[in-house]
Amino acid sequence: MAERIAIVGAGIAGAACARYLLEAGREVSAFDKGRGAGGRTSTRRTDHGRFDHGAQYFTARSERFQAQVDDWLTAGAAAPWHGRFCKLDPATGDLMAAPEGVRYVGTPGMNALVKDLLVPVDTRFGARVVGIERAADAFTLTFADGTTTGGFGRIVVATPAPQAVPLLSAVAPSLAAAVDGIAHSPCWAVMASFSGDIQLAGDGIKVAGGPLDWLARDSAKPQRTAGSRWVLHATPAWSIEHLEREPSDVAARLLAALQDLVGDDLPSVHHIAAHRWRFARPSAPHLGSTYLLETGVGVCGDGFGAGRVEAAWTSGRDLASALVAELG
Numbered sequence: 001m002a003e004r005i006a007i008v009g010a011g012i013a014g015a016a017c018a019r020y021l022l023e024a025g026r027e028v029s030a031f032d033k034g035r036g037a038g039g040r041t042s043t044r045r046t047d048h049g050r051f052d053h054g055a056q057y058f059t060a061r062s063e064r065f066q067a068q069v070d071d072w073l074t075a076g077a078a079a080p081w082h083g084r085f086c087k088l089d090p091a092t093g094d095l096m097a098a099p100e101g102v103r104y105v106g107t108p109g110m111n112a113l114v115k116d117l118l119v120p121v122d123t124r125f126g127a128r129v130v131g132i133e134r135a136a137d138a139f140t141l142t143f144a145d146g147t148t149t150g151g152f153g154r155i156v157v158a159t160p161a162p163q164a165v166p167l168l169s170a171v172a173p174s175l176a177a178a179v180d181g182i183a184h185s186p187c188w189a190v191m192a193s194f195s196g197d198i199q200l201a202g203d204g205i206k207v208a209g210g211p212l213d214w215l216a217r218d219s220a221k222p223q224r225t226a227g228s229r230w231v232l233h234a235t236p237a238w239s240i241e242h243l244e245r246e247p248s249d250v251a252a253r254l255l256a257a258l259q260d261l262v263g264d265d266l267p268s269v270h271h272i273a274a275h276r277w278r279f280a281r282p283s284a285p286h287l288g289s290t291y292l293l294e295t296g297v298g299v300c301g302d303g304f305g306a307g308r309v310e311a312a313w314t315s316g317r318d319l320a321s322a323l324v325a326e327l328g
């Protein structure tokens, strides 16, 4: 049996899985359809600075994830974000303090976490996998451009669950059926750069009601360039209702919602763009295990947890440990 392992999807889960397998002496190749590292911890580069338009920050609850965070801190890939975190009631304008606790961000952008995990891993970006086949004892991947690569003894699918189902159905129908039960809610994200400061007494603001769910003064995170850059996230309900709208329309609507919250005139907008996350966070996760593994095919990702960076990392790490145990 060939022992090369292919990882399809190199977000936090796939990257954590790949890194551990490599450290355990396995031969690993990772493939991701994105142009760069990050998945939902991506950082968007623009002429007006960078924006973390997916995951905003992360926390560490388990000791082993804290050990990973400590490695990122040592490598300069993460830092604590000592921002002002609060909850805003749009009806009254009241700001309440958010729960205490250390919040971390990737530095200089959230994508630094995945980049750091992938440093020693053979990774191909711009590689959308459209099919997985099993012949004799080896798997072959087919890419969107029609090319193939084969000779893998094990396959890990680390994409959001809805994107995993079609890939799994040919090689592991029972896994496909299990993963099909995982649902994700969408999120519209708007990235806006302003000519001046916005008068809100918070850097990370959870909004209780209205179209907006979260506002972040992205430029206030550690090791960011100066400016007044904000990321606005819509609620799952608003994102579902407006899912197929044009990004420019969504950007205008969420900017208007921000204007309503702020009350005063906003500074002029230098740059604004919207990004649709179709599978932002699991609304119906798989319960009872942090990954699935069957006849040489493993599945991991935040769909096996709470829709957080830590859950995705834990899922990838646990699957890697199971593969190492299985391979002996």
Ligand SMILES: Cc1cc2nc3c(=O)[nH]c(=O)nc-3n(C[C@H](O)[C@H](O)[C@H](O)COP(=O)(O)OP(=O)(O)OC[C@H]3O[C@@H](n4cnc5c(N)ncnc54)[C@H](O)[C@@H]3O)c2cc1C
Pocket (backbone or CB within 6 Å): 008, 009, 010, 011, 012, 013, 014, 031, 032, 033, 034, 038, 039, 040, 041, 053, 054, 055, 056, 057, 058, 059, 127, 128, 129, 130, 158, 159, 160, 163, 187, 189, 233, 277, 279, 280, 281, 300, 301, 302, 303, 306, 307, 308, 309, 310, 312
């Ligand atoms: C808007 C938003 C806000 C969030 N806020 C927070 C937060 O504040 N704190 C927190 O802890 N978490 C947050 N999260 C959740 C967190 O980002 C995710 O839980 C985590 O990043 C998921 O990692 P993953 O590896 O499971 O999936 P992903 O990051 O989605 O990685 C999957 C990868 O698979 C690739 N892929 C998909 N299909 C294919 C294919 N066919 N072929 C090849 N590659 C493929 C994708 O390009 C992607 O890189 C947020 C997420 C979003 C979207």
